[in-house]
Amino acid sequence: MTALKLTVVTAGLGKPSTTRLLADRLARATEEHLAEQERDVDTRVFELRELAGDIAQHLATGFPGPALREALDATTGADGIIAVTPVFNASYSGLFKSYADLLEADQLAGRPVLIAATGGSPRHSLMLDHAMRPLFGYLRTTVVPTGVYAAAEDWGGGTDPLIDRLPARIHRAGRELATLMAGGAAPARREPDLVPFAEQLAALRPGT
Numbered sequence: 001m002t003a004l005k006l007t008v009v010t011a012g013l014g015k016p017s018t019t020r021l022l023a024d025r026l027a028r029a030t031e032e033h034l035a036e037q038e039r040d041v042d043t044r045v046f047e048l049r050e051l052a053g054d055i056a057q058h059l060a061t062g063f064p065g066p067a068l069r070e071a072l073d074a075t076t077g078a079d080g081i082i083a084v085t086p087v088f089n090a091s092y093s094g095l096f097k098s099y100a101d102l103l104e105a106d107q108l109a110g111r112p113v114l115i116a117a118t119g120g121s122p123r124h125s126l127m128l129d130h131a132m133r134p135l136f137g138y139l140r141t142t143v144v145p146t147g148v149y150a151a152a153e154d155w156g157g158g159t160d161p162l163i164d165r166l167p168a169r170i171h172r173a174g175r176e177l178a179t180l181m182a183g184g185a186a187p188a189r190r191e192p193d194l195v196p197f198a199e200q201l202a203a204l205r206p207g208t
Contacts, residue, residue, distance in 0.1 A: 003040035004181050006030060007078035009071070011048045011085040011096035018118045020047065022150050022170075023084040026116055029174025030080065030181075037182050046071040048095050055098050064102070071099075076107040080114070080181040081141070083132070087119035091131040100135060109140040112180035114173050116148040125149035144176040 008027050012019030027043050034041045048055070054068035064072060075081060085096035092100075115132040117124075128147035136143050146169060154166040 001039070003042045004034065004079040005074070005077060006041050006043045006080050006082070006181070007074045008043065008045040008082040009048065009075060009084070009096075009099065010045065011093050011099070012118075013049050013086065013093075013095070015049075017086075018150065018152075018155065019084050019086050021155075022116055022118055022148065023082060025170050026082050026084070026114060026148065026174055026177075029170050030082070030114070030177045031174075033175045033178035034182060037178065039178075039182050041181075044074050046074065048099050051099070052095055055095070055102065058102060059098060068102075072102060075103065078111065080112045080177050081108075082114045082116065082177070083136070084116040084118070085132070087117050087124045087127055090124060091127055092117070092135070097135075100139070103139060105138065105140045108136075111141045112144060112177055113141040114144050114146075114148070114177040116150070116173070118150045120152050122149075122151040122153075125151070142180060144173055144180065146173040146176055148173050 006027065008023050010017075010020050010023040012023075023045065027045070031041050031043060051068050051071060054065040058064040058068055083096075085092040088094065113136050115128055115136060117128055117132065119125075119127075128149055132147065133143055148166075148169045150166055
């Protein structure tokens with residue numbers, strides 16, 4: 001049986017970056033679930049910061065360089081996509097959006113996509129539903145129900161339920177993407193894992 005193609009696009013700017021770390025964990029979870037279904041997978045990871053110059057040139061001239069062409073072909077030819085961006089100004093980064101602007105809706109129609117983001121505060125977790133999901137909806141992809149947002153404190157350990165939920169979200173999102181890539185039915189949409197509303201209000205009060 002032909003190996004499935006998984007393309008991971010990460011827009012982290014640092015090296016190393018938590019955005020890349022989250023992308024790697026999501027890819028590993030997806031690969032593990034595909035292995036359980038006895039499906040081989042060929043995973044390719046593209047860091048957009050290494051393609052920033054080519055992306056700008058393509059937007060200005062309409063001609064992608066070889067490295068960018070390879071990334072675009074891998075994205076449009078994938079059986080599944082993992083897209084991860086840092087949060088800037090309550091939305092995806094400009095670099096991530098610039099890459100998305102190079103993709104045409106018809107090229108990704110029906111393609112399974114797992115969306116994820118990293119940020120400093122849990123309050124920005126809503127950007128998955130307010131920014132990333134509409135973007136990939138416009139591109140006519142099939143976005144898996146579970147989006148994964150990782151705040152700074154999610155990388156710690158202990159018994160805090162907000163921290164301990166990150167591995168569970170990664171596991172669930174990887175399973176959902178693997179199911180769609182292998183030809184299964186899309187799981188039912190779950191409510192996003194958000195910081196409790198009372199905590200959000202407390203964080204927004206002056207002086208807190």
